[in-house]
Amino acid sequence: MQRFETAKAAALELRPDEPVYCFHPEVLKADARDFMAMFPGKTAYAVKTNGEPMVLKTLAEAGVKAFDVASPGEFAAVRAVAPDAEMLYMHPVKAQSDIRLALETYGIRVIAVDHEDEIVKLTRIVRALDIDPGSVEVYVRIQTKGHAAYELSKKFGAGPAQAVELLQRLARTGYKVGICFHVGSQIEDPDTYDRALKTADWVRNRAGVELCGLDVGGGFPAEYGHDPNRKAPEMPSLSQLMSRFRGDLREWGFGDTPLVAEPGRVIVARAFSLIVRVLLRKGRRLYINDGIWASLSDSWTGKITLPARFIPDPAIRSRNGDVSNIVPFKVCGATCDSVDILSRPFWLPETVDTGDWIEIGHIGAYSLSLRTRFNGFYPDTFVEVATPFHEGGKPEGFASLETMAAG
Numbered sequence: 117m118q119r120f121e122t123a124k125a126a127a128l129e130l131r132p133d134e135p136v137y138c139f140h141p142e143v144l145k146a147d148a149r150d151f152m153a154m155f156p157g158k159t160a161y162a163v164k165t166n167g168e169p170m171v172l173k174t175l176a177e178a179g180v181k182a183f184d185v186a187s188p189g190e191f192a193a194v195r196a197v198a199p200d201a202e203m204l205y206m207h208p209v210k211a212q213s214d215i216r217l218a219l220e221t222y223g224i225r226v227i228a229v230d231h232e233d234e235i236v237k238l239t240r241i242v243r244a245l246d247i248d249p250g251s252v253e254v255y256v257r258i259q260t261k262g263h264a265a266y267e268l269s270k271k272f273g274a275g276p277a278q279a280v281e282l283l284q285r286l287a288r289t290g291y292k293v294g295i296c297f298h299v300g301s302q303i304e305d306p307d308t309y310d311r312a313l314k315t316a317d318w319v320r321n322r323a324g325v326e327l328c329g330l331d332v333g334g335g336f337p338a339e340y341g342h343d344p345n346r347k348a349p350e351m352p353s354l355s356q357l358m359s360r361f362r363g364d365l366r367e368w369g370f371g372d373t374p375l376v377a378e379p380g381r382v383i384v385a386r387a388f389s390l391i392v393r394v395l396l397r398k399g400r401r402l403y404i405n406d407g408i409w410a411s412l413s414d415s416w417t418g419k420i421t422l423p424a425r426f427i428p429d430p431a432i433r434s435r436n437g438d439v440s441n442i443v444p445f446k447v448c449g450a451t452c453d454s455v456d457i458l459s460r461p462f463w464l465p466e467t468v469d470t471g472d473w474i475e476i477g478h479i480g481a482y483s484l485s486l487r488t489r490f491n492g493f494y495p496d497t498f499v500e501v502a503t504p505f506h507e508g509g510k511p512e513g514f515a516s517l518e519t520m521a522a523g
């Protein structure tokens with residue numbers, strides 16, 4: 117992989133017409149280590165967030181020893197780069213053949229369920245393979261309520277009374293049992309974990325079984341941009357959130373329970389930025405060479421304002437406007453699809469024009485893992501960049517991220 121000091125240096129040297137992913141391995145390591153230092157339990161990185169071999173390998177180097185996996189493709193991806201890592205199979209709804217593969221071929225012994233028929237599937241395989249149920253940890257996924265950019269409790273999770281029954285049934289069969297939840301991705305309300313812990317406490321007290329662990333899932337928010345003309349959303353910093361979370365855990369009596377977290381977004385978001393090119397400026401619209409069917413679908417559906425930095429093409433000699441005037445541009449994606457328009461604008465200097473580049477920051481989560489080949493566009497160029505997006509200066513203009521940090 118080619119290395120550059122900054123994304124701007126990469127853009128000006130390569131003059132790319134295709135999107136270029138800028139990998140920041142030191143940021144990835146630092147963010148993973150920070151999370152592990154703040155979380156009082158096992159950290160299992162959620163592979164679906166970004167399962168690139170370079171990411172999994174760098175995380176293993178940073179000391180991540182466990183991975184949350186959901187499919188045969190993810191089992192193989194983790195095994196290939198981190199053969200000694202533990203895998204936690206936390207998808208509540210699984211194919212029977214995948215359960216078998218997990219237990220038999222990959223030696224996975226931690227698994228999640230949210231329905232009695234999933235227990236039937238699991239037990240069928242456990243018996244067929246002559247595995248001692250006492251060597252398998254089965255986590256019952258409970259429903260939670262809260263506010264997040266992505267709410268998942270409508271799709272997965274057992275109601276509290278049903279969770280009690282599932283735990284008791286699993287314990288009777290001889291499994292080790294735990295409770296897990298996943299509050300959704302990018303939480304927008306700091307009370308979310310407290311509410312989930314309250315439900316977990318209720319379920320534990322009614323079930324009367326010994327818990328081998330509590331898995332608190334993901335959802336920890338990454339830092340993005342926001343409309344600089346509005347007040348910054350009031351979310352505590354990650355370290356404030358985690359310190360409150362540790363207090364909540366003690367308060368709800370989970371201080372002595374072995375804990376697991378499955379962070380994805382918060383660990384990998386800052387590890388990549390993305391250089392895109394403005395193919396055409398049409399008034400306050402920018403047509404760029406990426407979009408919702410490639411790297412930007414998460415920002416589209418999650419209504420996330422991405423921080424963007426202007427990289428002007430020095431070949432453009434005359435420009436209109438004032439570079440310090442930051443305005444919102446509607447962003448149209450590369451495909452011919454009419455829905456391929458971002459739901460949130462990029463905030464950029466009004467001088468941006470056809471042929472310029474934009475460095476989009478904090479794009480490591482749910483970006484390249486969601487790329488499609490739709491319309492023949494498939495960004496797949498990577499460079500390594502030493503300077504993290506959040507440390508880069510203001511090349512010519514500003515990024516909404518910097519406005520956010522100031523406000």
Ligand SMILES: *Cc1c(COP(=O)(O)O)cnc(C)c1O
Pocket residue numbers: 162164165184206207298300301302333334335336378379380381382481
């Ligand atoms: C997606 C997912 C995660 C990761 O969520 P983030 O919000 O990215 O931290 C963790 N656990 C499960 C079960 C998931 O489905």
